[in-house]
Amino acid sequence: MHLLIAAAGQGRRMGSQRNKLLLPLGGVPLITWTLRAVAAAHQIEWLGIISQAEDWPDLREILALVPLAVPVQLILGGATRQESVWRGLAALPLAAERVLIHDGARALATPELLDQCALALESTSALVAAVPVKDTIKVADPAGQWIESTPDRQRLWAAQTPQGFQVECLKGCHQQAQAEGWEVTDDAALLERCGLPVQIVMGEESNLKVTTPFDLAVAELILSRRHP
Numbered sequence: 001m002h003l004l005i006a007a008a009g010q011g012r013r014m015g016s017q018r019n020k021l022l023l024p025l026g027g028v029p030l031i032t033w034t035l036r037a038v039a040a041a042h043q044i045e046w047l048g049i050i051s052q053a054e055d056w057p058d059l060r061e062i063l064a065l066v067p068l069a070v071p072v073q074l075i076l077g078g079a080t081r082q083e084s085v086w087r088g089l090a091a092l093p094l095a096a097e098r099v100l101i102h103d104g105a106r107a108l109a110t111p112e113l114l115d116q117c118a119l120a121l122e123s124t125s126a127l128v129a130a131v132p133v134k135d136t137i138k139v140a141d142p143a144g145q146w147i148e149s150t151p152d153r154q155r156l157w158a159a160q161t162p163q164g165f166q167v168e169c170l171k172g173c174h175q176q177a178q179a180e181g182w183e184v185t186d187d188a189a190l191l192e193r194c195g196l197p198v199q200i201v202m203g204e205e206s207n208l209k210v211t212t213p214f215d216l217a218v219a220e221l222i223l224s225r226r227h228p
Contacts, residue, residue, distance in 0.1 A: 007104035008077025043118035129203035
């Protein structure tokens with residue numbers, strides 16, 4: 001299975017002036033934990049890291065310390081996540097038929113989750129790791145002042161990554177998005193816009209997205225329990 005890690009963002013909500021994936025978590029750069037999961041997974045055969053060129057020296061130093069047995073390619077990211085993933089798809093080896101896309105900020109995804117998604121993608125055209133929503137969700141008006149509705153929680157899932165796709169299918173949806181001017185926050189939403197089905201694979205409660213200093217503190221706690 002081919003894997004793309006989206007790592008081209010910055011640390012604005014983290015209050016950092018550098019890529020948040022280079023910030024320390026558990027004594028090592030945050031992205032190290034994702035790379036260690038890739039190294040321990042059994043189904044990953046190729047890795048592409050989509051990032052900005054200014055981060056490549058740091059990433060090369062980090063990669064030198066992680067025993068990855070698969071080819072690794074650094075791919076220049078774009079101005080948005082959507083553009084970055086499109087560039088990642090263009091950089092895939094020609095033989096790639098299926099791809100997993102993982103958000104580098106979800107540094108606590110386990111090797112088991114990566115393998116689970118890779119194996120599930122053998123029998124479906126698109127999937128997303130997700131967990132059932134526990135909170136009651138409210139839909140507010142555009143101004144964020146008044147509640148308009150309360151969706152049925154039993155049908156709500158919190159999307160995570162990895163998300164997996166047939167390569168040509170996802171490329172086609174990206175091309176349609178460019179033609180129609182669609183901007184989405186994850187790749188599964190592109191398939192939804194194209195009217196294509198996306199399967200749910202059970203994710204992990206600990207697979208949080210590290211976006212704020214609070215998230216970083218929670219991730220530290222999870223790691224301290226995983227590695228006492």
